[in-house]
Amino acid sequence: MPNPTAAMLVIGDEILSGRTRDANMHHLAGVLTERGITLAEVRMVQDEQPAIVAAVNDLRARFDTVITSGGIGPTHDDITADAIGAAFGRPVDVRDDARTLLAEHYARTGKELNEARLRMARVPEGAVLIDNPVSVAPGFSVENVHVMAGVPSVFRAMVESLLPELTGGQPLLSRSLRVNRGEGDIAGPLGEIAKAMPAISFGSYPFVDNGAYGANIVMRSTDPTALEAAVAALREAFPGATE
Amino acid sequence: MPNPTAAMLVIGDEILSGRTRDANMHHLAGVLTERGITLAEVRMVQDEQPAIVAAVNDLRARFDTVITSGGIGPTHDDITADAIGAAFGRPVDVRDDARTLLAEHYARTGKELNEARLRMARVPEGAVLIDNPVSVAPGFSVENVHVMAGVPSVFRAMVESLLPELTGGQPLLSRSLRVNRGEGDIAGPLGEIAKAMPAISFGSYPFVDNGAYGANIVMRSTDPTALEAAVAALREAFPGATE
Incomplete structure (x- = not known):
């Protein structure tokens, strides 16, 4: 529900x-x-x-x-x-x-x-x-x-x-990974992962830090196991990503 | 307009x-x-x-x-x-x-x-x-x-x-007075002044500062002369108000 x-x-x-x-x-x-x-x-x-x-x-x-x-x-x-x-x-x-x-x-x-x-x-x-x-x-x-x-x-x-x-729902859990690459480099692999894991909501939030581009990739789900799998998939696609 | x-x-x-x-x-x-x-x-x-x-x-x-x-x-x-x-x-x-x-x-x-x-x-x-x-x-x-x-x-x-x-309009001027009394004391006189000066928009924005109640009274108008008159009226109604 x-x-x-x-x-x-x-x-x-x-x-x-x-x-x-x-x-x-x-x-x-x-x-x-x-x-x-x-x-x-x-x-x-x-x-x-x-x-x-x-x-x-x-x-x-x-x-x-x-x-x-x-x-x-x-x-x-x-x-x-x-x-x-x-x-x-x-x-x-x-x-x-x-x-x-x-x-x-x-x-x-x-x-x-x-x-x-x-x-x-x-x-x-x-x-x-x-x-x-x-x-x-x-x-x-x-x-x-x-x-x-x-x-x-x-x-x-x-x-x-x-x-x-107020009637609450299942708390929405989230994890975030910081990837120090421009969103243009992140978008392709991220889109593939997002497509393969429809139960997870993936958001990409770009930033500029001292002139260098990067993005925080936020994953949200009510299912902690699925969330762990998403973090693992992202870490594999983007070595060096930090939590 | x-x-x-x-x-x-x-x-x-x-x-x-x-x-x-x-x-x-x-x-x-x-x-x-x-x-x-x-x-x-x-x-x-x-x-x-x-x-x-x-x-x-x-x-x-x-x-x-x-x-x-x-x-x-x-x-x-x-x-x-x-x-x-x-x-x-x-x-x-x-x-x-x-x-x-x-x-x-x-x-x-x-x-x-x-x-x-x-x-x-x-x-x-x-x-x-x-x-x-x-x-x-x-x-x-x-x-x-x-x-x-x-x-x-x-x-x-x-x-x-x-x-x-973008097509702009007449810049909206504003003045603000800080009154160190609760809004409940301010509301009566302020309402009278606001009614008497329909060309001015009066807003009252309450605050709590170190446990004491007060409000910032903000006056807005495109007419600087009318705005001066509003400030003067408020100063008379609330002696000790500060800009």
Whole structure:
């Protein structure tokens, strides 16, 4: 059975303008791959409701799980909750359990639970809250769409909270060999090996190191024995390759 | 007139598996923003023809320019040229001018222009080559889709080659103020200011610094005078904000 699939939707002008470098995608990719879930697509869209709605509805129909980041804070440009509500055709309102979480947190820290902060208790009808141990304001899930904050420390904490809920697959194992020859010399023999071992996914990732061309050949499989055989075949074809 | 729009398509399993951290998106975002072109969407898809074709056809219909990265090398997993051909319904074959570029380059460097390397001269019918001063094998453009290598040094060089061809807009200016208060305190006054100044795009990007909450408020506009007024309004609302 193929592994479950996931997509990520990164919401925010600050990434697309180049002001901020996204850190969450790389983190999520690693966590999902470890767990045997294939991250099959990532999208990054602006803080605009039609763009978010279109992306969410396309991705949730095509993949088992969708994880979003960004746009769930208290400010005027945080429009993700409303966009998710619109995507599912569900009303969005302050919910009592989310309000209670926030009220207790701000009472402890001596801050006012004002109108802006209360926005963070607004979730679509029927959503399930995602625990936020870092800064309390929760994420939420609607069906297979899981909505998380964009601040990296909070995003990571929410991913940890969500992971036990996700059905994983067989962990995808990988091995990598570094070959200090140009891809043009590697491609022929590698293509033959890849054709002969269809159970292994072979990727060739070129690099330039001090002016010299080389490539990392990455082999991926859920089968450790097949993976060993692939490494052996590559070592024979490319003597001197290093792990 | 609104600025021209662009989308980026990142092609490659190595990004989605978390093995490699994409560096090209952040670079392209900065370059386009400087030039007054709005990077409106980014997609990252696997090395699979149907995924690439669907993304290319969706993006090229919706945005003025599409830039892709990855999958144009000599190995079996480099399938971008064929996917772009399929997206446009154009045959893909070795082209004489591209072959000549490669033949001259490999003659100079004493390497063999073998079958694998010759794959890098395959482009869709009617494509325009994009100069690659780093490693010669060219990128190519078909209509509004510009196809570039994924290796960051080559990607950047190809972007430089392409930029003079792109129609820019008015450069988007930005100013940023750091406010050392939680977004929940900032949101109310900021929302009022944003409503009063519709020509300015205000973004609030929260951070946690040594346990203390704060936010960078970013203002963007093509109008420098309006931008000054926005900075002044924010400074009045948040005394102690720093640039």
